[in-house]
Amino acid sequence: AQKITQTQPGMFVQEKEAVTLDCTYDTSDQSYGLFWYKQPSSGEMIFLIYQGSYDEQNATEGRYSLNFQKARKSANLVISASQLGDSAMYFCAMREMKTSYDKVIFGPGTSLSVIP
Amino acid sequence: DTAVSQTPKYLVTQMGNDKSIKCEQNLGHDTMYWYKQDSKKFLKIMFSYNNKELIINETVPNRFSPKSPDKAHLNLHINSLELGDSAVYFCASSQGRGLSRDTEAFFGQGTRLTVV
Numbered sequence: 001a002q003k004i005t006q007t008q009p010g011m012f013v014q015e016k017e018a019v020t021l022d023c024t025y026d027t028s029d030q031s032y033g034l035f036w037y038k039q040p041s042s043g044e045m046i047f048l049i050y051q052g053s054y055d056e057q058n059a060t061e062g063r064y065s066l067n068f069q070k071a072r073k074s075a076n077l078v079i080s081a082s083q084l085g086d087s088a089m090y091f092c093a094m095r096e097m098k099t100s101y102d103k104v105i106f107g108p109g110t111s112l113s114v115i116p
Numbered sequence: 117d118t119a120v121s122q123t124p125k126y127l128v129t130q131m132g133n134d135k136s137i138k139c140e141q142n143l144g145h146d147t148m149y150w151y152k153q154d155s156k157k158f159l160k161i162m163f164s165y166n167n168k169e170l171i172i173n174e175t176v177p178n179r180f181s182p183k184s185p186d187k188a189h190l191n192l193h194i195n196s197l198e199l200g201d202s203a204v205y206f207c208a209s210s211q212g213r214g215l216s217r218d219t220e221a222f223f224g225q226g227t228r229l230t231v232v
Contacts, residue, residue: 031215045206097215103164106151
């Protein structure tokens with residue numbers, strides 16, 4: 001079963017506007033980490049932002065912020081003041097902490113297109 | 117200096133051939149991964165190694181054999197290549213366990229494998 005759901009396969013946003021990319025996850029663990037990565041058309045995977053399951057404050061990194069709602073198991077990425085260079089695939093990921101190892105799994109991704 | 121480097125970047129080969137992809141990281145990380153990204157951009161974990169030991173094998177066909185000669189290197193050998201193996205293969209590394217922003221995974225640039 002899919003553990004990470006990104007319900008928006010494709011999104012459009014006007015340049016300079018804010019956009020929210022949805023991510024919900026499924027885990028029975030209390031300890032886990034949530035990540036967002038960006039993959040531009042050139043193909044590399046770029047780390048954007050991290051939220052730990054015990055972090056009480058929402059994470060922020062520059063124009064990126066993570067709207068973490070633990071009870072709803074959602075970790076939405078908010079990009080403020082969109083730029084043309086933000087056009088890319090965005091992946092939500094979760095680090096599961098097992099007894100002897102950690103495992104990072106990814107959602108299916110959301111393709112974001114920024115319109116001038 | 118590139119943190120996680122994979123070679124080759126592109127690989128075109130015929131069905132039935134055997135090929136290898138090499139990965140090296142200079143970050144001093146103790147965990148390395150192989151991910152497969154299919155044509156729909158879905159990223160699926162294949163293997164994970166911690167200090168040269170295999171810790172995750174996600175029901176990958178045994179034609180795929182990872183090898184970690186030391187904790188800085190994780191190579192992927194594929195026997196008897198099939199059309200369905202065509203994908204982008206990403207190597208990644210991370211340090212430590214648990215809930216920390218520093219446990220983010222660093223990715224190589226990917227190897228685009230095309231089987232004809």
